Amino acid sequence: MQIPNEQLLEMYQRMVLIRTFEETLGELFAKGALGGTSHLCIGEEASAVGVISAARDTDWLISNHRGHGHLLARGLEPRRVMGELMGKLTGYCRGRGGSQHLSAMDRHFLGTNGITGGGIPIAAGAAFALKYQHKDEIAICFFGDGASNQGTFHETLNMASLWKLPILFLCENNLYGMSTPIAHSCASGSIAPRAAAYNMHGSACDGLDLETVYFTAQAAIERVRAGNGPELLEVMTYRQCGHSKNDPRVYRTREEEAEMAKRDSIACTAALLVQRGLAPEAVEAAANAARATIAAAAEEAMNAPTGGLQDATSDLFAN
Numbered sequence: 001m002q003i004p005n006e007q008l009l010e011m012y013q014r015m016v017l018i019r020t021f022e023e024t025l026g027e028l029f030a031k032g033a034l035g036g037t038s039h040l041c042i043g044e045e046a047s048a049v050g051v052i053s054a055a056r057d058t059d060w061l062i063s064n065h066r067g068h069g070h071l072l073a074r075g076l077e078p079r080r081v082m083g084e085l086m087g088k089l090t091g092y093c094r095g096r097g098g099s100q101h102l103s104a105m106d107r108h109f110l111g112t113n114g115i116t117g118g119g120i121p122i123a124a125g126a127a128f129a130l131k132y133q134h135k136d137e138i139a140i141c142f143f144g145d146g147a148s149n150q151g152t153f154h155e156t157l158n159m160a161s162l163w164k165l166p167i168l169f170l171c172e173n174n175l176y177g178m179s180t181p182i183a184h185s186c187a188s189g190s191i192a193p194r195a196a197a198y199n200m201h202g203s204a205c206d207g208l209d210l211e212t213v214y215f216t217a218q219a220a221i222e223r224v225r226a227g228n229g230p231e232l233l234e235v236m237t238y239r240q241c242g243h244s245k246n247d248p249r250v251y252r253t254r255e256e257e258a259e260m261a262k263r264d265s266i267a268c269t270a271a272l273l274v275q276r277g278l279a280p281e282a283v284e285a286a287a288n289a290a291r292a293t294i295a296a297a298a299e300e301a302m303n304a305p306t307g308g309l310q311d312a313t314s315d316l317f318a319n
C-alpha cells in the first residue's frame with residue numbers, strides 16, 4: 001500500500017511545519033520571547049501526522065503535554081498556536097492556556113494536558129457522549145509510554161471496553177518517560193499486550209515510517225468507527241530532543257541518538273518522494289513554504305497584543 005504522491009507531499013510538508021515550529025520555539029526561548037518550558041516532539045512527527053491524517057477532521061482529539069505536533073497535524077493555525085504559547089490574545093485560548101492547556105473546540109481538539117495520563121479519562125467522557133448521541137465520530141487519545149503506568153490508563157481501558165466506547169488509545173512509545181527508559185518502567189516491555197487484559201484489540205507499529213503509521217492507524221480507526229469497541233495502538237517512535245528545555249540527556253548515549261537520527265522520518269519521507277518520481281526541487285519547495293509559514297507565524301505572534309485586566313476575569317464560570 002502506498003500513499004499517493006500528492007497526499008504524501010502534503011503530509012511531508014506538515015511534518016516540516018511541525019519540526020520548524022518546534023525549532024523556532026527553541027530560538028524564541030533563547031531570545032527571551034517565550035517563558036516557562038516546553039515539551040517538543042522533534043523526531044515524533046510521523047506519529048502525529050500519520051495518525052491524524054488517517055482520521056476525519058470531526059474525530060475528537062485528546063492530547064498530552066507533548067502536543068504541538070497533534071495541534072498542527074489537525075490543522076490548527078501556527079500563528080494562533082504560537083500566539084497562545086506567548087500568552088497573546090490571538091492565541092486559541094486568548095493566551096491563557098499556553099502549551100499545556102490549549103484546546104480548540106471548533107477543530108474538535110479537546111486539549112493538551114500537563115497531567116501525565118490526565119487526558120485518558122477525558123477521552124472516555126467524549127467517547128461516551130459520541131456513543132450516547134449515536135454520532136459517527138470517534139475519540140483519539142494520545143499519551144506516552146510513561147502515562148500507560150498511571151491508574152487512569154487501566155481504569156479507562158477497562159471501562160471503555162466494557163461500554164464499547166469508540167476510542168483509539170494511541171500510545172506514543174518514545175522509549176522514555178522523562179529520564180526513565182521503558183525497560184525500567186514497564187514489566188511487560190511494551191504497552192500493546194496490555195490490551196488483552198481489557199479484552200480489546202492491541203497492536204504496535206513502526207512510528208518512524210509515515211506510511212506504516214498512516215495505514216495502521218487507518219485500519220484501527222475503521223474498526224473503532226464500525227462499533228467494535230476501543231483499541232490500543234502503540235506507535236514506536238523516538239524523541240530526538242530532550243524531555244523538556246534544559247535536559248542534558250544523561251540517561252542515554254549520543255551513539256543511540258545518532259543511530260535513531262538515521263531514521264529521521266522527515267529525511268526518509270523526502271527521500272521516498274524523490275524515489276517515487278518527484279523532483280527534489282518540488283520537495284524542497286514544499287518544505288520552504290512550511291518554513292515561511294512558521295517564520296510569519298512567529299513574527300505575527302511576537303507583535304500581537306497581550307490581554308489587559310478586563311481579560312483576567314472574562315470567560316470564567318465562577319469568580
Ligand SMILES: Cc1ncc(C[n+]2csc(CCOP(=O)(O)OP(=O)(O)O)c2C)c(N)n1
Nearest residue numbers: 066114115116144145146147174176177178
Ligand atoms: C500526574 C503527573 N505525574 C508526573 C508528572 C511529571 N511528568 C511530566 S511528563 C512525564 C513523563 C511522561 O512520559 P510519557 O508519558 O512517556 O510521555 P513523553 O514525555 O515521553 O512524551 C512526567 C512523569 C506529571 N506531569 N503529572
Ligand SMILES: [Mg+2]
Nearest residue numbers: 144145176177
Ligand atoms: Mg515517553
